[in-house]
Amino acid sequence: NAGVTQTPKFQVLKTGQSMTLQCAQDMNHEYMSWYRQDPGMGLRLIHYSVGAGITDQGEVPNGYNVSRSTTEDFPLRLLSAAPSQTSVYFCASSRHGDSYEQYFGPGTRLTVT
């Protein structure tokens, strides 16, 4: 099992550009989520999904879109990148009802200039 995979590992964007961060898992987990990690702020939930076709907002959803067309994939879209979105982004998955035990991907380090 590859677990949770994320691409790319690093990305530099200019303000106003758009991009999609990819996330996939092969553990057949129903629940998937996106977090951003900033120094001194821990991990903050951006969006999450409890199954294909179902998504919901987390703590910091503004500027990000998600969709969940399959159980395996959960891409995160930045529509118009801003410097405030410079961060490390983590995708995670877990079994439904076991949100305490999340499996994280290796992260994407995004810089917006």
Add this chain to the structure above:
Amino acid sequence: QQQVKQSPQSLIVQKGGIPIINCAYENTAFDYFPWYQQFPGKGPALLIAIRPDVSEKKEGRFTISFNKSAKQFSLHIMDSQPGDSATYFCAASIVDGNKLVFGAGTILRVKS
């Protein structure tokens, strides 16, 4: 507003010491309290977790102490080793919910 407050921000101990990381919460609906460990350049990984009906849980050198009345819990690392140097996050969740709320993290350095 941080739903789970974690301290200290950073901690340096000598090898063999017992670092202690503390967390506090307000929402009494939380019913599962995990700790995650993160090494540089990696994603966080579940280390140990506790439910509020238990006051202590040990797994190897890692121990969680839980005080339900004070709404506080802490992580103790016995006989700490340089390989334990990492960032540690406490978190809280509602079992039937789908959200995990994290503390701000503690950067631990164990000096050899």
